[in-house]
Amino acid sequence: MKFSTSSELMLNQKHAEVMSPDKAFEVLQTPSGQSLFFSIGTDDVFYVTREAGHSVTGWQKVDLSSRLSSSYGGKAVAAKRFDVSQNSATMAIDIILAITVDGEDYLHVSTGNPADLVDWSDGVEWTAMPWDGGSEPSPLIITNVYHLNVAKSSGPVLTCFVEVLRTPGHGLQLIDRYYLDFDGLPRWHKHALAIDFSASSVVTALGQRPGDFVSCIYSFGAVNGTEQMIACPRINAFRPDTAPSPARLRIPDGTTYIASCSDGSSSGNTNLFVAAPGGLYMFAPNNQKDFADPVLVLPSPVTNGVPLFAGVTRMAARVDPAQSRTVIWCRNAQGNLFYVSCPTGHEATQSAWSTPVPLYRGVEDFAFYLNVNHAYTVLFAQISGQQIVQLTQDPTTSVWSSRTINLPSTSVDKIVEFQSFTTQLTLEKEASDDENVLVGDTDVYFTSTSPVSVYINNEYYVLSPSVPIPTRPDASGAFTIIQPADSLAAVQYQARLTPSGAPLQIDPLAKAFAKLQGITSGDDLADVQIPTGTNGSSTKPLLPSDTNNAETRDALAHAVSNLLEAKSTLPSDGSVQDAQSTKLALAARSLATPRVRTWGLSFKGGLKYVEGEEASKSLSAKVGQSGNDGLVRRATVGDRITLLWGDLKEFVRNALDGLQEMVLDFVDGAWKLVCEIGGQIYEAVIDCVNAVVGALEFIFDKIKVFFEDLIAWLGFLFNWDDIIRTQRVMKNLFRRYGENLVDSLDTAQDSISEMFEGWEDKVAQWAGLPDPDDSQALGSFQSQKSGVGGVSDPQCAWGSHHVKNGASASVSSVPGLGGSGGFGALLEELKDLVESQADEVIGTVEQIKTDVIDQVQSLTPIEIVKRLVGISANLMLGVAKNLVVSVIGILKSIMQGVMALLDKTVKIPIISKIYKLVTGSDLSMLDLMCLVAAIPSTIIYKVISNETPFPQDSATSSLMKASSIGSIRSQLAASPVMMERVVVTFNIAALVGSGVYVVLDQVQAANAIPVVGALSASSFLVFVAPAIAAAFAMPDTPAIRFNNAMTAIAVSKSFADNVSPLRSNPLWTEAVGPGSETMINLLWMVPAVMTIADMDGPNASDFVALGAALAAGLGGSLAFFDMKILAVSGPVKLVAELVAAGLNISYGALSLVYGHLLVLDL
Secondary structure (H helix, E strand, C coil): CEEEEEEEEEEEEECCEECCCEEEEEEEECCCCCEEEEEEECCCCEEEEEECCCCCCCEEEEECCHHHHHHHCCCCCEEEEEEEEECCCCCCEEEEEEEEECCEEEEEEEEEECCCCCCCCCCCCCEECCCCCCCCCCCCCEEEEEEEEECCCCCCEEEEEEEEECCCCCCCCEEEEEEECCCCCCCEEEECCCCCCECCCCEEEEECCCCCCCCEEEEEEEECCEEEEEEEECCCCCCCCCCCCCEEECCCCCCCEEEEEECCCCCCCEEEEEEECCEEEEECHHHCCCCECCEEEEECCEECCEECCCCCCEEEEEEECCCCEEEEEEECCCCCEEEEEEECCCCCCHHHCCCCCCCECCEEEEEEEECCCCCCEEEEEEECCCCEEEEEECCCCCCEEEEECEECCCCCCCCEEEEEEEEEEEEECCCCCCCCCCHHHCCEEEEECCCEEEEECCEEEEECCCCCEEECCCCCCEEEEEEECCCCCCCCEEEECCCCCCCEEECCCHHHHHHHHCCCCCHHHHCCEEEECCCCCEEEECCCCCCCCHHHHHHHHHHHHHHHHHHHCCCCCCCCCCHHHHHHHHHHCHHHCCCCCEEEEECCCCCEEEECHHHHHHCCCCCCCCCCCCCHHHCCHHHEEECCHHHHHHHHHHCHHHEEEEEEEEECCEEEEEEEECCEEEEEEECCHHHHHHHHHHHHHHCCCCHHHHHHHHCECCCHHHHHHHHHHHHHHHHHHHHCHHHHHHHHHHHHHHHCCCHHHHHHHHHCCCCCCCCCCHHHHHHHHHHCCCCCCHHHHHHHHHHHHHHHHCECCCCCCCCCCCCHHHHHHHHHHHHHCHHHHHHHHHHHHHHCHHHHHHCCHHHHHHHHHHHHHHHHHHHHHHHHHHHHHHHHHHHHHHHHHHCCECECCCHHHHHHHHHCCCCEHHHHHHHHHHHHHHHHHHHHHCCCCCCCCHHHHHHHHCCCHHHHHHHHHHCHHHHHHHHHHHHHHHHHHHHHHHHHHHHHHHHCCHHHHHHHHHHHHHHCHHHHHHHHHCCCCHHHHHHHHHHHHHHHHHHHHHHCHHHHCHHHHHHHHHHHHHHHHHHHCHHHHHHHHHCCCCCHHHHHHHHHHHHHHHHHHHHHHHCHHHCCCHHHHHHHHHHHHHHHHHHHHHHHHHHHHHHCCC
């Protein structure tokens, strides 16, 4: 087996809808590190939204609260407050939920839920916690709930508190607090508060203090503007009936929020963190006694004149046991989201903490966890004006990426559109492969350089470096891998045929880098135009008019060249450069030293490039000097802030206006980027390819060449005007062919009779055909597919990918064709004919499989012909001819309404909406299949010919409007150029047609969905497009007449199989249908053989055309295995289906090669 692959930066879509913003949310994880997002929606329902591998959208949302309605007489239940906690040992999940029914609040808990529960659709088991805590407030108003699983050496301890309004309706809104006892009675125990707190001001954290025998609750809040904080055990461990003694904790001025997390020890003790304008403060476990003062562990940086920790309105802390790091995330009053971290156990050391910078702005709420398997941050944020997004920091490169939460949609019109790195990977069989190795039955194992979520053939996967994920291609051997992109940073993949086999490295940015390599001077940027507009047919300059000057272009060219040189020194698989090994490598290879060691850009008053000593001086006034071996070395600790690359990139993205200068310096074998923002110096190491593209991106951002512009330049945008013209040419030709289909069936019997005149002489002639000295095996011809420009590009497969995956969700009122009335006796006769000849037929087909199909890749087309003649000539003359002629009458009756079906509007996810956008028209069955064919035909033709196949001119217009087959034939006969374009594009179309037809045929066989059957039958027109083109373009000869007859019969039978009453008639499906399919395909190979035999000195392209016809015919001949009378076992039948699918794909590939050779005049 071999792979072919190509990646593109392009717009893509999912049939899904983005999850709406929720009122409140928290997030936990499964043992595999996938997200469990708990939330209360705007509809007052409590949900869990589960990240779900191997699902279509990647997320499944389940209602957990509505089932409680049955406990309240069917009344409406409104979720009000919730909290969740997770057992650190078992990862089991506990939930506490407050609901409102008729103005009264109630409490329910659910404990011990397994985190790896595959399907939460059955909900969770709720236990009611009815009030039994003494005199009940009227009504009971629950203001908050708190839940914590405290990890202790003796085992996790579950702690739960509930706050209720002391006096509902009172202006101060004072609260009373209760803790819950899950095992005894009463369950509600009052937890006396030493300080009065207002419900609207209280901030609470749970934890454990040394010396306490029970967990505690930290409370911060205010009454009448007076801020107070206490720590109090859950109960008095020695005197449970006596209120526990609180510890009053002193707080810094301006305190707004608190958070707690484990100190990392087995004791379960917790650190308590406090956010105030002065910075981040901490009460260590041994400093949480009465009147304790906090320690300032991180002074607050100042951003835009405001302390970053001022007005923090949300703070959450976690310990990452794998990396032994304490991580704290905060949101401040300005909506800035930032984090700090330090080694666990060093929280009291100021120098141990990272420096926080705002990463995201406009954040309204957030929740996060630290992935249990790969030790990276997974953050969910509600950003103003946007949906909730999942943000992840790559544990390898530190680059941040964002994803929307895409949920399944029940509406065909709902789509989610996003930029993506889209990869087309095709698995192909080689001549040397074992005949029993089948493409559609082969596992491919995927890994990635860093953890990344992707869609593979429309299913969601999270790839990682360590666990190979097995998956199989679709029936055509194709994988479409889609990685959502919010920047130019891409994660690379590896594909293997075995879990430990040699990898194929897949770089989604390979094409983009190839384009950047072409920028060697400012002149290369002067005339760069990028496509724009809905249809992608208009253009605009890449550089805005106010920056498109010689100095800016030269500066950009220098920057691009230098960054690409830096890229060449970094690991090619996208991983991070190892500092020590780099130093050793550089010591051994002095040539690895870059041409320019220090260079930079100034953005003051335009864009200016500097290098060498001038670059070193550009920041020298702001950076202290401590050496002379590089700019970064000369910086003192107090002069600069060192960040991870990914953090610097997000900070710069949100502070772009303040970016003044940037310098790159090569020191000790590594590149460092130093930049000035708002008078402050920041630095980060450029240690991976994604850091290089990040630097490139914010250089372009700064001069207002934004991400969408870079995609238009470095990626791909469809030119829909060119594609739609091709589609309309194809549509008219297919339409005229369909209108003439019944007439073709009328003359088919005469053409068949004509072909069998002098049959023995023809067979003798074919058996003696000479093989040219330079003849090639079929597999060799097929391998030329990889040399056709554009064939592997994912944009070519965009339409087919969405048809394959959207067909089952399509909506259309499919009319039935014809009727089965009056066919009963004929079907019985044909069934008897097939069954009476079954032994001869199956013997012939099995011999064809053994002597031809199993060796087909290593045989030349002429060798295949000779073997077929020897095996099946008598069968063709006998039962094949008789059976095919007999079914013509049935097909004629059925096909009367075929055009009405093809004109039927179909709503298919994604494609219908895009088609309406670019054309203004609804999509019909025929429109759809012609569009799917037109996309690769246009793109590939433009690559191999450097022009669009059907330009906007009078010739194209005439072909679109031709009202009859005769008119089309006349136009093509008068224009050899137009004739070649039709033949070439229709042969290219067969490539995608074969893949779509194979997949839809299998989907329909498994599900019997009427609309899928109609799409499958319609796709057969594209599958046989080369034969239909021949009907228009080739001269009228006996071979062409016979080919036209067999094409009409084959097309008609495809519709009969899928959209006529015959599809449910066992006489047809179990006998006549598969029997006639085999005979049609055996006979259908004859005109191709006859054509090559009648040629005087055929070209290479002619032998490829013969090979394509033979591959298609051989694939179809295996249909006989579907006959019920043969009682073929499931495994044997499956192998026959996979082999047939493989031959059909070979036919498509050979048709493409034929079209390519025609353009090359070979």
